[in-house]
Amino acid sequence: MSVDTGSVPERFEAALADLDVTVTYTDPAGFDRTLERIAREPAVGTSLPFSSVSLPDWVNGEPTPRSLDSAVTGITAASIGIADYGSVVLPATPAGAEQVSLFPDLHVAVLREADIVANMPTAIARLGPELRDGGSAIIATGPSATADMGSLVRGAHGPKDVHVVVLEPSGERDE
Amino acid sequence: MSETDRRAKADRIRRLLETEGDAVEANTLGFNQGRYDSVADLEDYEALKDEARAIKEDAIERLPELIDRVTETVEENGGTVYLADDAADANRYIREVAADREAERLVKSKSMTSEELEINEALERDGVDVVETDLGEWVLQVAAESPSHIVAPAIHKSREEIADLFNERFDPDEPLETAAELTQFARERLGELIADADVGMTGANFITADSGTIALVTSEGNARKSAVVPDTHVAVAGVEKIVPAVEDLAPFIELIGRSGTGQDITSYVSLLTPPVESPVVDFDDPDVAFADRDDDREFHLVLIDNGRMAMREDDQLRETLYCIRCSACANSCANFQSVGGHAFGGETYTGGIATGWEAGVHGQESAAEFNDLCTGCTRCVNACPVNIDIPWLNTVVRDRINRDGDESRFEFVYEELVPDDEPGGVDLQKRLFGNYETLAKLGSATAPVSNWLASLGPARTLLERVAGIDSRRPLPEFERETLRDWYDNRGSRTESADADREVVLYPDTYTNYVDVDRGKAAVRVLEALDVHVRIPDVGESGRAPLSQGMIATAEEQASRVYDALAEHVDADRDVVVIEPSDLAMFRREYEKLLPAGPFERLRDDSYEILEYVYGVLANECDAAGLRSGTDGPPIAYHSHCQQRTLELDRYTRAVFEDLGYDVVESDVECCGMAGSFGYKREYYELSMDVGDRLAEQFTEPETRDRLVVASGTSCEDQLGDLLDREAVHPIQVLDPRARFV
Numbered sequence: 055m056s057v058d059t060g061s062v063p064e065r066f067e068a069a070l071a072d073l074d075v076t077v078t079y080t081d082p083a084g085f086d087r088t089l090e091r092i093a094r095e096p097a098v099g100t101s102l103p104f105s106s107v108s109l110p111d112w113v114n115g116e117p118t119p120r121s122l123d124s125a126v127t128g129i130t131a132a133s134i135g136i137a138d139y140g141s142v143v144l145p146a147t148p149a150g151a152e153q154v155s156l157f158p159d160l161h162v163a164v165l166r167e168a169d170i171v172a173n174m175p176t177a178i179a180r181l182g183p184e185l186r187d188g189g190s191a192i193i194a195t196g197p198s199a200t201a202d203m204g205s206l207v208r209g210a211h212g213p214k215d216v217h218v219v220v221l222e223p224s225g226e227r228d229e
Numbered sequence: 230m231s232e233t234d235r236r237a238k239a240d241r242i243r244r245l246l247e248t249e250g251d252a253v254e255a256n257t258l259g260f261n262q263g264r265y266d267s268v269a270d271l272e273d274y275e276a277l278k279d280e281a282r283a284i285k286e287d288a289i290e291r292l293p294e295l296i297d298r299v300t301e302t303v304e305e306n307g308g309t310v311y312l313a314d315d316a317a318d319a320n321r322y323i324r325e326v327a328a329d330r331e332a333e334r335l336v337k338s339k340s341m342t343s344e345e346l347e348i349n350e351a352l353e354r355d356g357v358d359v360v361e362t363d364l365g366e367w368v369l370q371v372a373a374e375s376p377s378h379i380v381a382p383a384i385h386k387s388r389e390e391i392a393d394l395f396n397e398r399f400d401p402d403e404p405l406e407t408a409a410e411l412t413q414f415a416r417e418r419l420g421e422l423i424a425d426a427d428v429g430m431t432g433a434n435f436i437t438a439d440s441g442t443i444a445l446v447t448s449e450g451n452a453r454k455s456a457v458v459p460d461t462h463v464a465v466a467g468v469e470k471i472v473p474a475v476e477d478l479a480p481f482i483e484l485i486g487r488s489g490t491g492q493d494i495t496s497y498v499s500l501l502t503p504p505v506e507s508p509v510v511d512f513d514d515p516d517v518a519f520a521d522r523d524d525d526r527e528f529h530l531v532l533i534d535n536g537r538m539a540m541r542e543d544d545q546l547r548e549t550l551y552c553i554r555c556s557a558c559a560n561s562c563a564n565f566q567s568v569g570g571h572a573f574g575g576e577t578y579t580g581g582i583a584t585g586w587e588a589g590v591h592g593q594e595s596a597a598e599f600n601d602l603c604t605g606c607t608r609c610v611n612a613c614p615v616n617i618d619i620p621w622l623n624t625v626v627r628d629r630i631n632r633d634g635d636e637s638r639f640e641f642v643y644e645e646l647v648p649d650d651e652p653g654g655v656d657l658q659k660r661l662f663g664n665y666e667t668l669a670k671l672g673s674a675t676a677p678v679s680n681w682l683a684s685l686g687p688a689r690t691l692l693e694r695v696a697g698i699d700s701r702r703p704l705p706e707f708e709r710e711t712l713r714d715w716y717d718n719r720g721s722r723t724e725s726a727d728a729d730r731e732v733v734l735y736p737d738t739y740t741n742y743v744d745v746d747r748g749k750a751a752v753r754v755l756e757a758l759d760v761h762v763r764i765p766d767v768g769e770s771g772r773a774p775l776s777q778g779m780i781a782t783a784e785e786q787a788s789r790v791y792d793a794l795a796e797h798v799d800a801d802r803d804v805v806v807i808e809p810s811d812l813a814m815f816r817r818e819y820e821k822l823l824p825a826g827p828f829e830r831l832r833d834d835s836y837e838i839l840e841y842v843y844g845v846l847a848n849e850c851d852a853a854g855l856r857s858g859t860d861g862p863p864i865a866y867h868s869h870c871q872q873r874t875l876e877l878d879r880y881t882r883a884v885f886e887d888l889g890y891d892v893v894e895s896d897v898e899c900c901g902m903a904g905s906f907g908y909k910r911e912y913y914e915l916s917m918d919v920g921d922r923l924a925e926q927f928t929e930p931e932t933r934d935r936l937v938v939a940s941g942t943s944c945e946d947q948l949g950d951l952l953d954r955e956a957v958h959p960i961q962v963l964d965p966r967a968r969f970v
Contacts, residue, residue: 116518116519116520117518117519118515118516118517118518118519119510119511119512119514119515119516119517120515120516122510122519123512123515139493139494141494146457146501146505146506146507147506147507148506148507148508148519148520148522149508149519149520150507150508150519150520151507152453152457152505152507153457153458153507153508153510153519156450156453156454174479174482174483175476175479178475178476178478178479178482179476179479181475181500182440182474182475182476185437185440185442185475185500185502186439186440186475188306188440188502188506189502189506190442190499190500190501190502190503190505190506190507191500192453192497192498192499192500193482193494193497193498193499193500194496194497195493195494195495195496195497196496197496198448198449198450198496198497199448199449199496200364200365200412200448200449201256201381201490202363202364202365202368202381202383202412202449203364203368203388203391203408203409203411203412203415204387204388204389204391204408204411205388205408206408207408207409207412209412209413209416210364210412210415210416210448210449210450210451211362211416211419211420211449211450211451211453211454212449212450212453212496212497
């Protein structure tokens with residue numbers, strides 16, 4: 055967990071691998087194609103607060119209770135990644151990012167590489183001002199799970215699968 | 230306790246061992262092992278615990294100010310705060326909220342605080358349909374049972390039992406069988422109920438005063454749904470859940486999952502600052518985009534006192550308020566591992582720290598029933614992420630219960646027999662074990678007649694009926710010649726002037742009167758290392774009365790012990806202790822029983838015997854005089870629970886290793902005997918059930934032919950009973966005159 059091997063993104067990836075969560079790296083040019091490969095339709099999403107990318111057309115970007123209920127994939131932005139734990143911080147938004155990350159079976163979290171921090175205290179320190187400003191966020195680590203029925207089962211009330219898409223600045227990765 | 234009460238208690242425990250024991254054992258052992266593995270990955274676990282402890286100490290100290298602060302911030306955010314005096318007050322308020330919203334259904338995310346209020350019953354009387362959405366909690370709601378664990382409420386139920394329950398109750402098209410099927414079924418059913426709910430209720434693991442944020446630690450996601458799907462959110466929490474700032478959450482987030490279920494972190498740590506900006510999920514308006522909604526959410530934070538502010542003023546119970554409800558104390562408790570929370574009683578809370586909670590919020594009566602299940606083994610002490618001394622809380626409450634006892638009973642018997650400082654109401658069984666030293670003195674002076682008498686059927690029957698000592702348990706046999714007598718006659722074999730070192734060997738009651746052989750072995754080993762030994766005239770450490778909650782008597786004995794040892798400590802002689810539970814007194818409990826100065830001096834100058842041997846050998850002393858692994862037998866070693874809490878077990882291990890012994894070590898929390906516990910008729914079967922986990926490890930092919938070695942008196946007795954093989958103390962293994970193969 056706190057064993058310092060590799061860079062912060064490498065540790066993030068290793069922690070996610072332990073959680074059985076796949077990470078895909080992409081740059082803005084490859085983003086749509088990457089998403090297409092990962093998501094299963096019907097997909098809903100909330101708008102991404104990153105200047106370089108936006109949700110593709112085939113993703114329902116204005117979810118309603120009905121489309122949320124029938125969606126298989128939910129796509130939302132993550133504001134922080136925590137390398138020690140493989141966690142992603144999911145800010146709640148008036149457009150329904152909290153629900154979109156929770157109801158569908160597959161949650162795709164889109165995260166900028168620069169937003170991956172090393173550890174929990176750093177993430178919490180960053181969240182402090184946002185929460186004091188009235189914001190809400192979920193620190194999500196892997197899929198929803200329960201052991202209440204006799205053995206570990208994924209997808210108790212939330213997603214069965216989580217996929218993290220790490221957005222690199224353009225030109226850093228050859229697709 | 231009367232014979233009838235004792236029998237009823239034994240019956241209840243036996244029933245739980247049979248019905249819930251297996252499921253509880255599998256789950257708690259898993260959680261506990263998970264905790265060991267997970268905290269081992271933390272770079273600085275102890276520092277993190279200290280940080281968490283400091284935050285709670287500070288928060289409870291400043292609690293009135295923090296309550297004001299959180300009230301301000303929540304109201305600034307647009308929510309409402311209600312400070313409820315007690316359960317009735319809180320329930321009245323919550324019922325009003327539900328009535329104002331004309332709520333037909335309220336969905337709940339598991340919250341022990343709401344169990345404390347019994348809010349479900351209150352709301353149901355008003356016609357509100359209350360639905361528990363945590364899967365384990367829902368199972369219990371369907372089965373009409375109470376939780377048996379703080380974190381995993383239904384751990385006492387197996388998958389098969391849950392499947393039977395669901396199939397019978399819901400009659401699904403295809404019978405449910407696997408955990409995945411059961412989970413999917415519950416998810417769909419609860420999903421519909423949540424979609425249709427008018428109010429969502431959650432607890433709060435932490436509340437930050439600076440932002441008004443409710444932190445919820447969960448893995449299923451039901452707390453998130455309960456809080457954001459309906460337009461009204463009620464969070465109920467004890468006032469002690471408030472911490473000053475968001476930044477204070479970091480150590481708790483890193484500790485709580487590890488401590489509870491052994492996960493590095495739970496799937497979700499929700500940091501909700503209500504009323505939240507997330508849109509309401511209104512399935513009656515299914516085609517309105519979330520982004521187009523303009524919801525007017527309602528949020529109520531119900532902070533509950535219910536005895537907590539009084540606990541804050543109570544110098545002993547205050548520590549309970551530092552508790553973060555992680556359940557590590559319950560999972561690490563050997564008795565809990567066998568019978569689970571339903572055996573520990575209590576109206577709401579159960580296991581470990583529950584005694585403090587029950588005494589604080591429901592009163593002593595509620596804490597009393599099964600407070601005795603704490604054996605004082607201290608395995609929970611290092612498990613607690615905020616360093617609460619839970620066994621001490623249990624002792625304090627036991628003492629208070631003793632003092633509330635009926636003054637008139639048994640007076641005629643004990644006044645002559647028991648020279649203690651307790652009031653009249655103390656149960657005779659407790660008095661008997663609490664005054665074990667008096668019994669040992671008498672038994673030794675009249676041995677072997679006393680042993681013969683004690684072994685007779687009529688005597689055992691009487692002991693069982695009057696004092697509740699189980700007749701299936703062999704009694705210790707007292708030696709006519711005590712260790713001190715032997716040493717006084719024999720004299721020292723090293724000359725004080727020539728010896729490199731000088732120690733006083735503490736003659737604990739058991740070594741002095743019963744297991745004299747291990748005392749002799751200790752003297753011979755120390756002398757073989759050129760240590761001059763003295764055995765002073767010093768009495769019982771106070772462990773026996775303390776274990777019965779007789780604090781005044783323990784205090785009296787502690788001062789006498791210090792008086793007798795002070796001269797030696799002043800002369801820079803090391804105090805060496807054979808019995809780990811007595812060393813634990815000197816190192817831990819004396820802090821509560823003696824003034825700071827004497828406590829610190831004795832603590833710093835006392836050593837467990839193998840710790841001392843290790844130290845001498847590490848100073849390059851010649852080990853040639855000791856029996857080494859080349860002549861000695863292969864060993865199956867069980868260290869002692871209190872010795873492990875003090876992290877002293879490593880010295881025995883190191884000495885055996887240095888001397889070339891082949892050792893296999895047990896890894897269970899406790900042998901189950903725990904001093905007087907295993908002698909008590911009402912607990913005999915539980916004691917043996919706990920012991921079975923140890924016995925299993927020592928009857929495997931790899932261990933079954935090894936010499937059984939145990940550091941504690943009780944462990945030796947228990948292993949002897951469980952295995953039909955005699956167990957010896959490690960010091961006897963090293964004894965140059967050891968007789969066994």
